[in-house]
Amino acid sequence: MREWTGHVTPEWLEAFQQEDLEEKELMQLLEHIESCNYCADQFAAYIETDLQEPPAYLHEEILERSQGISMQAARTVYQTSRRMRLFWYSLKVGAAVAVSLLLLFASPVAEERSLQIKESYWETSPSRELGEKMDGVWQEFTGWIKNPGEKEESYD
Amino acid sequence: MNATEEQFAEFLTKYEKLVYTLCYRMSGNPFDAQDLTQDTFLSAYQRLSEFDGAHERAWICRIATNKCLDFLKSASRRTLPAEEETFLELPDRGEGPETAFLQKESRKEVQRLCKSLPPPYNEVAEAHFYEEKSIKEISKEKGRNPKTVQTQVYRAKALLKKKLKGGRIE
Numbered sequence: 491m492r493e494w495t496g497h498v499t500p501e502w503l504e505a506f507q508q509e510d511l512e513e514k515e516l517m518q519l520l521e522h523i524e525s526c527n528y529c530a531d532q533f534a535a536y537i538e539t540d541l542q543e544p545p546a547y548l549h550e551e552i553l554e555r556s557q558g559i560s561m562q563a564a565r566t567v568y569q570t571s572r573r574m575r576l577f578w579y580s581l582k583v584g585a586a587v588a589v590s591l592l593l594l595f596a597s598p599v600a601e602e603r604s605l606q607i608k609e610s611y612w613e614t615s616p617s618r619e620l621g622e623k624m625d626g627v628w629q630e631f632t633g634w635i636k637n638p639g640e641k642e643e644s645y646d
Numbered sequence: 647m648n649a650t651e652e653q654f655a656e657f658l659t660k661y662e663k664l665v666y667t668l669c670y671r672m673s674g675n676p677f678d679a680q681d682l683t684q685d686t687f688l689s690a691y692q693r694l695s696e697f698d699g700a701h702e703r704a705w706i707c708r709i710a711t712n713k714c715l716d717f718l719k720s721a722s723r724r725t726l727p728a729e730e731e732t733f734l735e736l737p738d739r740g741e742g743p744e745t746a747f748l749q750k751e752s753r754k755e756v757q758r759l760c761k762s763l764p765p766p767y768n769e770v771a772e773a774h775f776y777e778e779k780s781i782k783e784i785s786k787e788k789g790r791n792p793k794t795v796q797t798q799v800y801r802a803k804a805l806l807k808k809k810l811k812g813g814r815i816e
Contacts, residue, residue, distance in 0.1 A: 517718070521715065528704070534706075535703075542670050544662055549659070551684065556691045
């Protein structure tokens with residue numbers, strides 16, 4: 491398989507012209523051209539060196555179809571749906587900005603409130619009481635080890 | 647004709663050959679090439695209002711490539727046209743007389759295929775695809791309703807495509 495360097499090269503164009511590209515290579519080439527203005531222009535310039543004549547009726551047929559009612563309706567729908575898509579996109583972006591601002595300004599207040607809640611919880615938490623009792627028992631024990639004869643003050 | 651339609655008509659005149667050649671090269675036959683060319687320009691017409699006017703040639707080439715990619719990817723058209731296909735490849739660059747010869751041979755093949763269709767499609771197909779007469783001209787000549795002629799042309803095209811792919815027409 492040919493090496494793909496990221497853009498169309500004369501080697502690839504020549505291979506295309508000679509129908510020397512494998513199917514995967516052809517797909518890779520066309521998928522790139524579909525999305526790259528520079529390579530699409532190079533490709534077009536290459537094709538233009540040897541143009542085929544389309545049938546005489548094709549020009550008129552295309553013009554007539556473009557002016558037909560169904561085409562006009564499809565065009566209106568496309569333009570409307572594009573405007574609607576832009577509108578919904580703008581709404582989403584606006585909503586995201588509003589929520590971000592809200593979080594930005596509301597968070598210090600929320601933080602402070604959260605801290606108050608934590609402190610009040612800690613004051614009455616059963617874990618705190620247990621922790622303090624354990625602390626007292628440990629201190630009594632270590633005091634007894636240091637001075638076995640003396641009785642330590644109770645911390646209850 | 648309003649400004650958009652005029653702009654589109656000029657655009658079509660400017661790039662019709664380029665798009666047709668590209669589509670012919672991708673599809674391997676003039677019938678699919680005509681359909682793809684039409685789809686390309688109608689898609690461009692829809693999007694004309696949002697086109698900023700920069701890189702015109704690249705823009706239309708990208709739309710045509712997109713249509714050709716869809717065509718190639720569709721289930722029944724995964725492979726490139728095989729050698730057994732009756733329509734000839736584009737010739738090498740710079741060989742003028744050979745190009746003319748190959749185009750002439752290709753047209754003879756179109757005529758042969760059109761004549762092989764069952765009536766009433768054979769005469770309509772030959773008038774349209776070989777003699778390149780428009781539907782209006784054919785309906786005037788034959789004294790038929792243009793809608794009838796249009797339907798017959800569409801059906802003839804479908805039959806011709808089927809024949810090209812080696813199918814039988816019953």
